Amino acid sequence: MDKIELHPETWVDRYSDYLYNYTIVRVNDHEVAQDIISETFLAGLKSKDNFKGEATERTWLIAILKRKIIDYYRKINSSKGKAEMRISYNDSNNEGDWLEEKIQDDSAMNAEESMENEELGLAILQCLDSINEKQAEIFKLKTLDGVDTETICNEYNITPSNLWVIIHRARKAMADCLETNWFNK
Amino acid sequence: MKLKIKCNESNHICDKSQYKEASLWEKIKLNIHLLYCDFCRKYTANNQRLTKTIKSTTIKTLCEEDKKVLKEKLLQEMKK
Structure with a gap:
């Protein structure tokens, strides 16, 4: 099997939306999420030489991201804990550790439904990454960001009928990808 | 006015209507087409x-x- 190589210069375009969606449901703050993603990329760059080429770039970045999110919770908990310690320890016998428990159990952070929603969102982004790059870009602008036809046409210097051909191909590819990776999973 | 349309036009209208950009007349034509076209x-x-x-x-x-x-x-x- 060929070893996978890292291409940091493509990371932002290829993975930032994916990482952002993963992060935002966990930290629920745009600025914080952005900082964490930036840290993730930089940490990835720094430990580039440790990458063995066995996982995909995405998996590898997600692994780093997870650690960064945990770090973030540790940090806010250690400062928050001082203020809340008294309240939580006085309340009942063993519940003082609740804050820490809350961050450790990743799966308990969201209700099942929102987990499913999040997974679907990530599946969609993953599919977008697997289809033709230009089609994906335009599809994303039109479908996810709701940019109107005229603006996209001007930006990419294409005619509306070009745009609809691209959208058509992208929609077909996306439907196929989700069919195999989501509906028939 | 043409009532019958071809499959590629029908797909095109269908794509547009996903973004609410198809006109009423187009939607009528699409629906007539769908009556007899299984593929579409x-x-x-x-x-x-x-x-x-x-x-x-x-x-x-x-x-x-x-x-x-x-x-x-x-x-x-990266430059560092």
Whole structure:
């Protein structure tokens, strides 16, 4: 099997939306999420030489991201804990550790439904990454960001009928990808 | 006015209607076409499902500005 190589210069375009969606449901703050993603990329760059080429770039970045999110919770908990310690320890016998428990159990952070929603969102982004790059870009602008036809046409210097051909191909590819990776999973 | 349309036109209208950009007349033509075209019925059903699926999630994308900031930071670090 060929070893996978890292291409940091493509990371932002290829993975930032994916990482952002993963992060935002966990930290629920745009600025914080952005900082964490930036840290993730930089940490990835720094430990580039440790990458063995066995996982995909995405998996590898997600692994780093997870650690960064945990770090973030540790940090806010250690400062928050001082203020809340008294309240939580006085309340009942063993519940003082609740804050820490809350961050450790990743799966308990969201209700099942929102987990499913999040997974679907990530599946969609993953599919977008697997289809033709230009089609994906335009599809994303039109479908996810709701940019109107005229603006996209001007930006990419294409005619509306070009745009609809691209959208058509992208929609077909996306439907196929989700069919195999989501509906028939 | 032509009532009957070909499959590629029907698919095109179907795509447009996913973004609410098809006119009423186009939608009428599409629906007439779907009455007798099994192939396009399938395409339309799949297409609508894709729209519904995407709408059911809350995908958030980073805006270009945010991405630029991320890129700059990363590039700076790469130069070191």
